[in-house]
Amino acid sequence: MSRELSPTDTAKYAASRRAVGFVEDGMRVGLGTGSTAAFMVRCLGARVRDEGLKIRGVPTSSRTAALAREVGIEVVSLDDAGWLDLTIDGADEVDANLTLIKGGGGAHLQEKVVASASDHMIVITDAAKQVATLGAFPLPVEVLGFGLRSTQKLIAATLADMDVLGHEITLRMAGDAPYITDEGNHILDLHLQRIGDPAQLSGALNQIAGVVENGLFIDICDRVIIGHEDGRVITRDIKQGTLEEVRLTIPETGNLYNDVSD
Numbered sequence: 001m002s003r004e005l006s007p008t009d010t011a012k013y014a015a016s017r018r019a020v021g022f023v024e025d026g027m028r029v030g031l032g033t034g035s036t037a038a039f040m041v042r043c044l045g046a047r048v049r050d051e052g053l054k055i056r057g058v059p060t061s062s063r064t065a066a067l068a069r070e071v072g073i074e075v076v077s078l079d080d081a082g083w084l085d086l087t088i089d090g091a092d093e094v095d096a097n098l099t100l101i102k103g104g105g106g107a108h109l110q111e112k113v114v115a116s117a118s119d120h121m122i123v124i125t126d127a128a129k130q131v132a133t134l135g136a137f138p139l140p141v142e143v144l145g146f147g148l149r150s151t152q153k154l155i156a157a158t159l160a161d162m163d164v165l166g167h168e169i170t171l172r173m174a175g176d177a178p179y180i181t182d183e184g185n186h187i188l189d190l191h192l193q194r195i196g197d198p199a200q201l202s203g204a205l206n207q208i209a210g211v212v213e214n215g216l217f218i219d220i221c222d223r224v225i226i227g228h229e230d231g232r233v234i235t236r237d238i239k240q241g242t243l244e245e246v247r248l249t250i251p252e253t254g255n256l257y258n259d260v261s262d
Ligand SMILES: O=C(CO)[C@H](O)[C@H](O)COP(=O)(O)O
Pocket: 032, 033, 034, 035, 036, 037, 089, 090, 091, 092, 101, 102, 103, 104, 105, 106, 107, 108, 111
């Protein structure tokens, strides 16, 4: 059986397969959202199926919950899990300090709550999302629908006070209607080009009434796993100060999830 997997998807799959190698029996695992996280959830499901791995998964969106159940992962709520050993998720941008922009998939609120309640957060990504300075990807900010336009004005005024020039703020849409998050809120995307001081910006945004959460993840992620289209996977852990490179064999035909143990 031949399979169409783009170079980017091969990289996402390789990073995902390496990441699930860090999951141990009995762990409570936060399950991220997005196309990369979906590869990871399928790889984790394969370990549950093939190795009898016993884990409890806490999904970060309704989409991920549905996929986790489909692949046989026991799904529990964050409150039922209590605290998590590990969260594995994708990102839209990652810098050298492992500060992230997340929320391109509209799930950063639950993702941040889940990752913050975890001993460790691993980000899985392809190399294109590594950046020197965050901000080329628009920063998602989840806001209440109530008073949306006044919240937008307050965000614009805050950015102007911070000398963030030339910014544009757009309301995320799903077709003709505003995008609605799993928590029933809206998302404003801040087109900033460059975020000089992520901590200052994150603090200022979260002070604004009507803002629920922004997509900057600061001091939450401690490990990044970068996949490449040739199967190379680079893992950097900033707490341990380690860098590891392995090369995975990516099957060109057959089921990607038949043997995910490396
Ligand atoms: O933050 C997210 C969802 O809210 C995703 O992790 C992020 O958008 C990356 O998605 P993908 O893996 O599809 O590129």
